[in-house]
Amino acid sequence: MTENKPSNTIATEHTELEGLIPWYVNGTLSTEESAAVKQHIAVCEQCQSEALRCQSLVGQLPAAQEIWKPSAAHFTGILANVDKLEAATAKPDTSRTKTTLGLFQRICACLSQTPSPVRWTLAFETLAFAALALFLVLPNSPIPKTGGVFETLSNAESSTTKGKSIRLVFSEDMTTRELFDLLKQAKAQIRQGPSEVGSYTIEVASKDEAQSLSVLRANPKVRLAQAVE
Amino acid sequence: MAKTVDDALGIALLKRIAAKDRKAFEEFYYLYAEGFGRFLMKMLKQQDWVDEAVNDVMLTIWQSAERYDPERGRLSTWLFGIAHNKGLKILERNGRHREQSLEDYAGEVDNDGDDAPEHYHAAISASSEPERMVMGWELGDAMTWAFSRLSADHLAVIDLCFGEDYSYQEIADIVGCPINTVKTRLFHARKHLAELLARKGFSLPEQGKVMI
Numbered sequence: 001m002t003e004n005k006p007s008n009t010i011a012t013e014h015t016e017l018e019g020l021i022p023w024y025v026n027g028t029l030s031t032e033e034s035a036a037v038k039q040h041i042a043v044c045e046q047c048q049s050e051a052l053r054c055q056s057l058v059g060q061l062p063a064a065q066e067i068w069k070p071s072a073a074h075f076t077g078i079l080a081n082v083d084k085l086e087a088a089t090a091k092p093d094t095s096r097t098k099t100t101l102g103l104f105q106r107i108c109a110c111l112s113q114t115p116s117p118v119r120w121t122l123a124f125e126t127l128a129f130a131a132l133a134l135f136l137v138l139p140n141s142p143i144p145k146t147g148g149v150f151e152t153l154s155n156a157e158s159s160t161t162k163g164k165s166i167r168l169v170f171s172e173d174m175t176t177r178e179l180f181d182l183l184k185q186a187k188a189q190i191r192q193g194p195s196e197v198g199s200y201t202i203e204v205a206s207k208d209e210a211q212s213l214s215v216l217r218a219n220p221k222v223r224l225a226q227a228v229e
Numbered sequence: 230m231a232k233t234v235d236d237a238l239g240i241a242l243l244k245r246i247a248a249k250d251r252k253a254f255e256e257f258y259y260l261y262a263e264g265f266g267r268f269l270m271k272m273l274k275q276q277d278w279v280d281e282a283v284n285d286v287m288l289t290i291w292q293s294a295e296r297y298d299p300e301r302g303r304l305s306t307w308l309f310g311i312a313h314n315k316g317l318k319i320l321e322r323n324g325r326h327r328e329q330s331l332e333d334y335a336g337e338v339d340n341d342g343d344d345a346p347e348h349y350h351a352a353i354s355a356s357s358e359p360e361r362m363v364m365g366w367e368l369g370d371a372m373t374w375a376f377s378r379l380s381a382d383h384l385a386v387i388d389l390c391f392g393e394d395y396s397y398q399e400i401a402d403i404v405g406c407p408i409n410t411v412k413t414r415l416f417h418a419r420k421h422l423a424e425l426l427a428r429k430g431f432s433l434p435e436q437g438k439v440m441i
Contacts, residue, residue, distance in 0.1 A: 020397075028395065048439060053433040058391045074284070079254075081288055082254075
């Protein structure tokens with residue numbers, strides 16, 4: 001056993017160094033490795049032959065049968081593929097920005113995918129909740145009681161009353177159009193009304209009072225036409 | 230290529246490419262693509278496949294320029310690693326296995342040398358054994374034929390070691406396997422190459438003196 005040990009060590013060393021010969025030939029071994037291989041080759045005929053074969057392989061290495069060269073056309077093609085790549089990678093970016101959208105936009109996006117009846121129901125419910133919330137949040141001021149005051153735009157007191165006033169009451173089927181036509185015929189203008197009971201106060205020129213009253217009373221839909229002092 | 234292009238220049242270009250500078254990308258292409266294109270041409274042997282592989286390598290560079298770490302090795306090693314990987318993918322996609330020869334390997338045993346160059350047959354029949362061994366142009370033809378019979382894996386380690394002068398550590402980085410696998414693979418690649426040459430009556434010359 002003791003005699004075999006050195007020969008085994010030598011055999012192992014030979015195998016290891018033989019495996020390094022290709023890189024000994026291409027000059028990329030470390031200084032220590034290179035020195036070890038060089039020393040071994042000097043005493044090992046097999047490895048010396050191996051080194052020579054590797055050396056001749058370097059000289060005999062066939063070149064590629066065709067030479068590949070870069071070209072402007074090929075690079076243009078690469079750039080086109082870069083553009084496609086950029087466009088493709090931009091899509092995930094868009095989806096990422098979606099996650100940063102505001103709550104409102106996300107709700108809109110969600111609603112757009114909801115069936116129409118459900119969407120409207122949700123909208124009404126939201127409005128109802130909003131109204132309820134407003135009611136609860138707003139200060140508890142009492143709703144002013146109108147006390148039965150019925151006001152119209154014509155309730156405002158006219159600052160100037162130059163003519164005569166006539167109180168008018170129409171039948172219920174009097175239309176607005178018929179009212180305006182009648183007032184035109186009677187040369188009258190509304191001063192107040194309609195009141196709570198449906199009466200109007202109109203004004204006519206003093207000189208036309210009799211004539212106006214006559215026109216008004218002639219209309220079948222006029223229930224009352226009376227001069228007011 | 231690995232020995233001629235200054236890494237500092239390439240690293241500076243990579244920084245600009247990482248910032249999406251297309252001019253730097255173009256400069257990088259003209260500086261480096263020929264080198265790994267040559268390697269891919271030996272590996273793939275078809276111009277259109279190499280066009281595609283170089284395109285793929287450049288797209289990877291465009292997307293991952295910032296990933297190159299000079300502390301982990303030479304720029305050319307990183308590039309050849311990407312190129313090797315892209316080349317293998319193209320081979321696989323076209324139904325080739327990295328362990329297989331690109332040529333019709335099955336016909337090799339039965340049809341001895343029928344697909345070798347025509348002038349190769351003429352030279353063999355007209356020459357004696359010693360003459361065949363010393364006539365470089367004949368050996369060159371046999372080498373071309375033998376190389377066409379090697380698998381992509383074997384071809385890559387032989388070319389990276391003897392053609393591109395990479396260390397075993399760099400080859401391990403490029404092909405993505407342990408150092409011992411690289412050593413074993415190169416041993417078997419050379420053995421297979423010697424067998425192929427022997428079938429044609431050639432061997433690599435052992436004359437001369439070890440130069441190192």
